[in-house]
Amino acid sequence: MSRPDALLPRKSPRQRRARLTVASLLEAAAQLIETQGMDGFNTNAVAERAGVSIGSLYQYFPSKDALTLALLEREAGRFEADALAALEAPDGPAALRHLIGASVRQQLERPELARLLDEQEGRPELRAHLDKGRFGQLIDTLLQRPGLPRQMDAALAAADVAALIRGLVDGAGERRETDLADLQRRVEAAVFGYLERAAAAAPGGQGRECESGMRAGPGPA
Amino acid sequence: MSRPDALLPRKSPRQRRARLTVASLLEAAAQLIETQGMDGFNTNAVAERAGVSIGSLYQYFPSKDALTLALLEREAGRFEADALAALEAPDGPAALRHLIGASVRQQLERPELARLLDEQEGRPELRAHLDKGRFGQLIDTLLQRPGLPRQMDAALAAADVAALIRGLVDGAGERRETDLADLQRRVEAAVFGYLERAAAAAPGGQGRECESGMRAGPGPA
Amino acid sequence: MSRPDALLPRKSPRQRRARLTVASLLEAAAQLIETQGMDGFNTNAVAERAGVSIGSLYQYFPSKDALTLALLEREAGRFEADALAALEAPDGPAALRHLIGASVRQQLERPELARLLDEQEGRPELRAHLDKGRFGQLIDTLLQRPGLPRQMDAALAAADVAALIRGLVDGAGERRETDLADLQRRVEAAVFGYLERAAAAAPGGQGRECESGMRAGPGPA
């Protein structure tokens, strides 16, 4: 907590072995969080499960928070790899649908992990170091796409959409839902419903879009 | 964690002094959680801030979790006192609007507390002892009211609406929003949008309601 | 008390330093029990007297009971190292005399420690994990040797002899006796007297042994 860089990985692993070590540490952390909750997530246990000494863990991560952060980023990366394809969708609704799909997939793949990491993102120590709103920014971008109702405050709408997606998928995860398609359908209902009505509430909103392409299309594979 | 009743209050305060002690303990816990996050929430600190000895805390709460639970219930009680009025609203939309209002008020009054307590509700040790889904059940009831689109799976829809409200208000709390009316408007957009579209998606959905009383009315007092 | 393995040593010390740590912890525990009684036996004090941090104690002993158990076993080991030679004695009486000698030596060496540890053995949490009756079993074996009166219920007789030895030497320890030879003489009187008379009481007991080799011989060195 002392040094300002206490959250950055201590060194980028250049050698292959080092990269492997880092990867096993992250996966060990993920598994512990999944199976035992945040209570079971302690550095000694992570090291042990990774088959590495606690000293080695601190070679690569200067603090527990740094490890948490790295895991958060690993998951964010996985999500983005999936979500960025949304940018290539033909129009706004399709793009948004793809993004929702990515969220749903991410969540239902490792629900407990996703949910608990979501909570960690709220921790003040981590928030500062998080590419915060990368998710929100992506949505922000997509909301500009044609075919979606123009929002008064785009950033706010993006944040709302992000929060709304997160709330729904976390809830589904807690209930151990597994039906991706159904969840996708409901999230789309909420997102597109919100966009339409929030926009409409603004003076001069465009009711016309009520029957636009926003109506549930085929959705992503 | 030893006894099964380790979460029930240890003894009910009979004397006035005792009731005061319990109240200060709960409020001290609330304040600590608000100002320092869950990290600052430890039994010794709670007792100190309440101006009471640690022994007194354990006279009334057999464990830290019991204290957390009691706080959770205190807040749930406050919410319900506000929310139950929804049952007296003339129709479904009005009732739902009132419920959303209660949620928004609760959240924006003590945003950090509300958010962190929401997270605590997810802890397995507590979930079991929680009147789980009191919120969801209330919504479930309201969704049956006339004026709202009939949902295929009412319980699921209720859970979704609950998750969606919670996601949006938590997000607003994190961003330290203070404009209750605007937040209310957006949550209504999401909720009514979801209900309409989720219902519509079901075969034989009723497009007619698109212009029904669900459209933003004056909102709750 | 939580995990079932909370009494097994947590990890075996591999490095020399670790072995030293464990040994000092055990000896510190022994000394505290000796000098301050069980009241002074608390983990923090043990660690401090051992010149080790409390954390180190818990590296090797998962709980206070585990430490107690280990100490119990250390002492049992010392006793057995001495007592097992009894098996090589030429006949029953000689063997029994040797065993009594070992008991007497053990007791008078560190009387308070021996007495208090004896009491600990009775604690339910520990009894389960104790090679219970190793002492009794040894006696059981010796009682089969020639030259000793045959007992009706050998196991019961063995238990009685064990209890009787323990009672006498504990009592002597409490009185701070130091004359090993005299104590040995009296314990032999009780043990052989018991064996002869308990056997005689059974129908067809052999009064003949009244003047056998059971009469106090020279005893062990």
Next chain:
Amino acid sequence: MSRPDALLPRKSPRQRRARLTVASLLEAAAQLIETQGMDGFNTNAVAERAGVSIGSLYQYFPSKDALTLALLEREAGRFEADALAALEAPDGPAALRHLIGASVRQQLERPELARLLDEQEGRPELRAHLDKGRFGQLIDTLLQRPGLPRQMDAALAAADVAALIRGLVDGAGERRETDLADLQRRVEAAVFGYLERAAAAAPGGQGRECESGMRAGPGPA
């Protein structure tokens, strides 16, 4: 621990109600010790089980040790009421047999209580205030009676006999024996065996008594 009289009952209960309160406190203590071991024996629990406030407990007993002591004395009194009849026995062996009978009865009636209280007697804080060796003194007296082998050191022999009886009956209690007659038989074997041989070992011991009235008679009623 401060006042020198911290172990004496704070006041002799004169009124009938007070005597009742004291009695229920003692019995509550006894039951807690029996059922939960010394761990369950704490002042608050005793008061609660006795149906009395903790404040009242401290009205009658200035400290926990005072309560323990009083319980110890209650049990000693019960024992003596039974044992003193031994003084009226016609000869030494009969008297001793009666004493053994009293010990056996006392032990098997409430074995766990008896055993744990025996251990408490060893506590330094209590030993000082105990009519120590009332048991030993009684034996001492009995050993002077005709018909028993003369011992060199009568006090030592008495202590040995006491320790030996206690060891055997405690052991039997731990094994949850219930056959009073058999236990009595074995204790007599040990006691008389010890007396005969310990005496015989002294120069000029009287082998003659080998077949004296010490041989197991009918035993006490």
Next chain:
DNA sequence: CATGAATGAGTGTTCATTCAT
């Protein structure tokens, strides 16, 4: 006198982090 709320030193235990080897 009885009550029971309040006290607080004390105890067992955890876990992030350091550093000698």
Next chain:
DNA sequence: TATGAATGAACACTCATTCAT
């Protein structure tokens, strides 16, 4: 560089005892 022994601040919780009501 990797190891794992060691550290110690921090924390949950207990219980003998006091004292205002």
